[in-house]
Amino acid sequence: MLTVPVRQLGEAERPAVERLLDRDPYAAAQVAERVAARGLSWWRADGRILGYGGRRQVESLCWLGGHLTPVLAGPPAVAAFADQLGGEDRMCSSIVGEADAVLGLWDRLADRWGPAREVRPNQPLLATGAEAPIRPDPQVRLVRAGEVDRLFPASVAMYTEEVGVSPLTEDGGRGYRRRVTELVRSRRAYARFVDGEVVFKAELAVVTRRTAQVQGVWVAPHWRGRGIAAAAMAAVVRDALSRVAPTVSLYVNDFNVPARRVYARCGFRPVGTFATVLF
Template sequence: MTQTTTRVLGPGDLGAALAILESEPVTNAFVTARVQVAGLDPWRLGGEMWGYYADGQLRSLCYSGANLVPICATPEAVRAFADRARRAGRRCSSIVGPAEPTALLWRLLEPNWGPARDVRANQPLMITERMPDDIEPDPDVRRIRKDEMDVIMPACVAMFTEEVGVSPMAGDGGLLYQARVAELVGTGRSFARIDDGKVVFKAEIGAATPQACQIQGVWVDPEYRGRGLSETGMAAVLRYALADVSPIVSLYVNDYNTAARASYRRVGFREVGAFMSVLF
């Protein structure tokens, strides 16, 4: 009979955890990037990493922090993680991950944690490994400097509010969000086109590993939409990502955002899977 258990992983489990994370470098880029920098110490990682064991072997993971993220999770592992999450109570602001295990996790948690503010059940995961043939990168898209935080922040807040449905400045006054934006700027992973002191296009490389990176926060000022800035801007960010970060560039997008999906396809991204997000 198979013996299973779950437990919080620690620094001594780092090698085994990374082996699982790096087995799916695109899907797991967000969590892998954090673990590669912070290890498995909960204080440095910003949350716990739960491990699911079967017959003494680590099989699946679940990151439990600001997000709850099932990782390479079998149905049996998802059930075990749901039991642990129910006992701990909801501490996350979202559940996000590959669509199938995330859907099962939410079905198991919804009776205790629901209702959610929003459920995005199908968010296509898209990747590319090369520059587009017929779209020239916008030469005015560049890295944001550390002294331009006051320029980029309003655009970041507008993007987050439009995408998530709540302002990132609520709660703690935006301290955590400002710190995250500052981190991306400081590491050279925040990009924008600024015309006359105003951000008209922006995007970030939100997660980065040597194997894959993930573009996030793509936004065009509403006054400038419909002019192709998202395509030439994305081509510019893609050029930076492929040259400086990793050989595979990914993103995920809401299925109902047909304009964005079409734009990304024109830049050369193709769909390889789907994520799901549950927002509280």
């Protein structure tokens, strides 16, 4: 029997949750953004936060919504979260977060939640707090509200290439288009246009007071190999640091050597390792 129970946390424990999230500002960014926006009340949040620890102490967290994300979860917490979650049907589309915790959860949940469509066990988590040491591309800019129709096909292509399934499958893409539109509206979507075509794009998919996390980085296939990505990313970093957050972070697949070279040229340095289990 577990001597330290897992429990669902509520708004009364928000200060303790925020202190814990602040201890791991890069790996916990996705959860921190949701807590800041929606709090912990079940009727407002778009997911649940489970806590591990004594009654007056929260040692680890696990966010369960569209994604399952453990935060500061060592082996005892991973075992406790898996014991709790294994009795539920899987509702999340992925498990993502710090690699040891994600892979530990998957080891314990695979028999009940499997099979996975793909497991990515080694995704370097990178961050920078300084502008890139290369000249930013002056043609990379924020996408305007009237340009969503031009951006959306590039976003679909990026998602399909990266995740392995199309975002148009479930509802014809309506939900994904809303997400793209919201990123544009909130001034978090960047692109370089050539003759009206998107040849580079990236988004600040997660924003907290500690970091802006870049996702959705994509170069049009017929523009790859021309060396545009590093300068384009430098432009994103410069704007994000000046306008949004004190650091910029991202995670990348270990096998994506060209992307890792681009990020290194832009001054990103390792701050951890992620893993992702895709369903």
